[in-house]
Amino acid sequence: MQSKETLYEIKDLVVEYHTRYGVVNAVDHVSFDIYRGEVLGLVGESGCGKSTLGKALMRMIEAPGEIAAGELILNGVDLLGLTPKEMRDVRGSQISMIFQDPMTSLNPVQRIQDHLTETISTHEPDAEKPTMLQRVKRLIERLGIQTQRLDDYPHQLSGGMRQRVMIGLGLVLNANLIIADEATTSLDVIVEAKLADQLMEIKEEFGISILAITHNIALVAQLADRLAVMYAGRIVEIGSVYEVFDDPKHPYTRGLLQSVPSIKLDDHEDLYKMAGEPPDLTNPPSGCRFHPRCPEAMPICSQEKPTLQEISPGRSVHCWLYEDHPEKEPLVSENS
Amino acid sequence: MKSPDSKQSTPISTKPILEEDIGLLRRFFRGRIWYGTEWYITVVGGLILFFITIMTISAPWISPHDPNEFVGAPFVAPGGGPQILISLTDEQEIIDTMQISNLVIGVHRNRSGDKYADTIGAEKIRYQSQNELIAGLEAGEINYILIDEDLEEELQFQIPSMMVIARDLGLRFPLGTDNLGRDMVSRIIWGARTVLSVAILSALLSSSIGVTLGLISGFVSGPLDRVISLVMDSIYSFPGLLLAIAMVAMLGPGMINVAVAVSVIYIPTFFRVVRGQVLSIKEELYVEAARSLGAKARSILWSYIFPNVIPSIVVVFSINIADAILTEAGLSFIGLGLPPDIPDWGYDLSKGHSFLVAGHWWLITYPGFMITLVATGFTLLGEGLSEILNPRLVKN
Numbered sequence: 001m002q003s004k005e006t007l008y009e010i011k012d013l014v015v016e017y018h019t020r021y022g023v024v025n026a027v028d029h030v031s032f033d034i035y036r037g038e039v040l041g042l043v044g045e046s047g048c049g050k051s052t053l054g055k056a057l058m059r060m061i062e063a064p065g066e067i068a069a070g071e072l073i074l075n076g077v078d079l080l081g082l083t084p085k086e087m088r089d090v091r092g093s094q095i096s097m098i099f100q101d102p103m104t105s106l107n108p109v110q111r112i113q114d115h116l117t118e119t120i121s122t123h124e125p126d127a128e129k130p131t132m133l134q135r136v137k138r139l140i141e142r143l144g145i146q147t148q149r150l151d152d153y154p155h156q157l158s159g160g161m162r163q164r165v166m167i168g169l170g171l172v173l174n175a176n177l178i179i180a181d182e183a184t185t186s187l188d189v190i191v192e193a194k195l196a197d198q199l200m201e202i203k204e205e206f207g208i209s210i211l212a213i214t215h216n217i218a219l220v221a222q223l224a225d226r227l228a229v230m231y232a233g234r235i236v237e238i239g240s241v242y243e244v245f246d247d248p249k250h251p252y253t254r255g256l257l258q259s260v261p262s263i264k265l266d267d268h269e270d271l272y273k274m275a276g277e278p279p280d281l282t283n284p285p286s287g288c289r290f291h292p293r294c295p296e297a298m299p300i301c302s303q304e305k306p307t308l309q310e311i312s313p314g315r316s317v318h319c320w321l322y323e324d325h326p327e328k329e330p331l332v333s334e335n336s
Numbered sequence: 337m338k339s340p341d342s343k344q345s346t347p348i349s350t351k352p353i354l355e356e357d358i359g360l361l362r363r364f365f366r367g368r369i370w371y372g373t374e375w376y377i378t379v380v381g382g383l384i385l386f387f388i389t390i391m392t393i394s395a396p397w398i399s400p401h402d403p404n405e406f407v408g409a410p411f412v413a414p415g416g417g418p419q420i421l422i423s424l425t426d427e428q429e430i431i432d433t434m435q436i437s438n439l440v441i442g443v444h445r446n447r448s449g450d451k452y453a454d455t456i457g458a459e460k461i462r463y464q465s466q467n468e469l470i471a472g473l474e475a476g477e478i479n480y481i482l483i484d485e486d487l488e489e490e491l492q493f494q495i496p497s498m499m500v501i502a503r504d505l506g507l508r509f510p511l512g513t514d515n516l517g518r519d520m521v522s523r524i525i526w527g528a529r530t531v532l533s534v535a536i537l538s539a540l541l542s543s544s545i546g547v548t549l550g551l552i553s554g555f556v557s558g559p560l561d562r563v564i565s566l567v568m569d570s571i572y573s574f575p576g577l578l579l580a581i582a583m584v585a586m587l588g589p590g591m592i593n594v595a596v597a598v599s600v601i602y603i604p605t606f607f608r609v610v611r612g613q614v615l616s617i618k619e620e621l622y623v624e625a626a627r628s629l630g631a632k633a634r635s636i637l638w639s640y641i642f643p644n645v646i647p648s649i650v651v652v653f654s655i656n657i658a659d660a661i662l663t664e665a666g667l668s669f670i671g672l673g674l675p676p677d678i679p680d681w682g683y684d685l686s687k688g689h690s691f692l693v694a695g696h697w698w699l700i701t702y703p704g705f706m707i708t709l710v711a712t713g714f715t716l717l718g719e720g721l722s723e724i725l726n727p728r729l730v731k732n
Contacts, residue, residue: 058628092630099628104621109643118639119629169629 007176007209008034008057008095013070015049015056022282026052026065028233031308034177039203039210041224041241043217043256045278049233050213054181057211058095059087075176093123096170100182102162106154112165113150116140119169136172143168144198160191164198171206179211184219196223217260221245226314229253232279232289235308239315249317251294288320300325378720384713392528403526403679406517408509409484411691414520414698417509419452419482421502422473422491452482452505470495512698514684515691520702526679527703531710534595534674535660541599543653546606551645553607554614555637565611572604577666584672594673598660609652613645647722654718658711681706 015027026049034040044050055061057072059079072079074094079087099105106115116136120127137147143164145157154162163183170178180199184192196219203210212223220227221241228238229252237250248254258272276293279285285292291301300320308318391398401407408417453460461469461478472478474495482505483491491498511520553564571579583597617623618641626636665682667673674680681703688699 060624060628088630088632090630091628097625097628099621099625101621105625107622107626107640107644110639118631118635122630122632122635166625169625 005036006033007036007075009071009073010034010057011071011073013053013056013072014068015052015061015065016068017065019064019282024281025233025284026281027056028284030070030230030233030235032228032235032238034209034211035226036176036209037203037207038225039200039212039223041220041227042211042213042230043215043220043227044230045256046215047278047281048230049281050215050230051181053230054097054179054211054213057177057179058091058097060091060097089123092119092170092175093173094175095177095179096173096175097179097181098163098166098170098183101186102159102166103186105166106162108154110153111150112140112152112154112157115165115169116150116172119172123173136168139168139172140165143171143202158191159187160195163187163195167199167202171202171208174206175208177209177211179213181213182215183212185214185216192219199223217257229256232284233281234289234318236290236318237316238308239312243312243315249311249315249322250290250319251296251321252290255293255295288318296321375720377716381713381716381718381720384709385717388528388532388710388713391525392532395525395529399522399525401519401522403518403522404677405519407519408507408513408517410513410515410517411694411696412484412509412513412517413486413696414512415508415510416484416486416512417507418485418503419505420485420488420500421480421482421505422498423480423501511702512696514688514699515696520698523679523684524681524702524706527681527684528706528710530591530674530678530680531661531664531682531707534591534598534664535657535710537592537595538597538599538660538664539602539653539657541595542602542656543606543649545599546603547610547645547649549603550607550610551614551637551642554611555618555633555641557615561611564607568604568607571600572608574601576601576663580663580667581670581672584667589672589675591674591678594664594667597667598663601663602656602660605656606649606652609648610645613648614641617641617644650718650722651715654711654714657714658707661707661711 010033011031013027013030014025017024017026028049030053032040042050042053052061052065056067059067059072059082061067067080070080074090079090082090106112110118113133113136116139117129117132120132120135136150140147140150145161145164145168149157149161154165157165166183167178183199184195187195199210200223202208210223212220214220224241226239227241227244228235229244229250230236231252237244237248237253239249244253245257248257252274255272255274259274274293275295279289279292285302287300287302287304288294288297288306291297294301298320304320304325306318306320306323308316309323310316311322458480461472469478469481469483470491473481480501485503488500509519509521511524513519514523549564549568553561579601580597583600584593587593587597618636623636623640626640631640661682664673665680665686668676668680668683669686674683676683684703685700685707688696688703691699
């Protein structure tokens, strides 16, 4: 990694949903940094809080949810201290988001061109129409969409094109950070690969950072510089993508990587299935939230919550295996 | 207009069409499907409304009679109306109209025959029953009697010696006359004015209020939504006509007041449809995407939610117009609506139904048909327009 200039600093972020069954801690004391010009992959099971985290980074959590605590420092400004109007200005111009389903993320009754020009004019009320059109055309061509398609309605475009338009919406105001929430999940593999390539090119060209939220681990391996693994609202492991893949530290990461299906034909071993179910977040397990499913659980795991320990530069793990505690003793000894 | 076919066959030579070269209308309709399977729906709906509108505007010129004047006999069947002149004379002389003048003609309760008697200058005896007229004829007090054409056979049987001297006298009513002898054609033509003004005015009023409230209520939600919904539901719980009666009783009669009263009933219909749609649309991904790009609440409501609600509004609007006509008719029927001298299909319909049992079907058939026609016109046009204006159906 080159210079590690921090773009977005997330400190102790807590997102709570107030449901009739109680408070759900969808994101629980999460801290990490997003550096300038990097791709950070965020992986985890469904329902582990990935998307909530993504939305929280844009301060777009809606009632009954709320950001209960933490700091979101983007370019030195705490987003949580901004007024709604200032926050609106940040959205789109500094952070923007690409959503999971490109089929429904564009307004069906608006032409592509209007989507783009409206985004510009929202943030730059003085922009003149011809200059806006010029910008839009240049960008759209850069994204590999013919300029004639600007007059089309979203349903006339293919899924990949629509997703590129969404990326264009994020880029048209030179946002620094694009949060891609499962952006490629609903596309077929070929389009997905193309889009991933394009995202990388754009990243290089525009110098943006991308937070790629996905459960497609293969894609993350290709795209990301760093990888964060999330489990039950907490980040359990974060580190450079090579290190995490080569030597997963957290038992959950290990299980997750083993669960990835392989296309090798001679590989007849069964796919690894992680024991147990993701926890119910209204009533999460005590201590480490992974301990009921953990193959290496120790007594301390159910009692105390581990902290995110930096075990080597740029590599942190949230696990008692790598943290010392006076009461820590391995469970393995009891069994044997 | 951009031709999609030429784009595919000759991709190189396609000259891009510049925005500023296209006229406003063509830009609006560019790429819309006009030649799909359902184009005729719009055209038929449009033609019906065009026809009604022309009728409304030109009513003073095309209407044969004053709609409030008792021009003919009551209950003249459609196509009927002409009189025949009967005498008892055995003389075979041919009598022309000149010779009749200064003779006595019996007129059977009939304005049309009355007028005819006036034009030929005969002395007339009016307002006598048929039997009295016949008795007078037999006694020689009356030289001739004018009776309805329909009664000819009956009379022939009663007085075999009678002779028809002239036929086709007086007026003919293509759609018959009502119970007071008013011409149905004229009433239909003039009634279109009332219907169009009251029904459209009330539909416009209720849609603009209902849609606005629905948009705000669905979008803002929270306590405001609760309050507005509560008010709307309480309006909705009233029987429509009852509420209209109360409103008119408060406002007093008159066209505008009736329109306001009728519109109040239909505000909740628009409100509920729009609110429900807004509630579901605002959860759509594209609304969230717009918010993630920093769009203002106002622009989300206006350019993301509202255009997606329009198709439902159009449909409710056309149904509402048809319903408003009937409600207005109900008001007129109980005397709270329009003054009786304003011709009105709804009034004719509600008043005429009591004569259906007596076999006078034309009193309600024609006004009913016209109401159906106008409602159909609005429905078809609305349906067709919502198809054409829906960008999702733009030709690919």
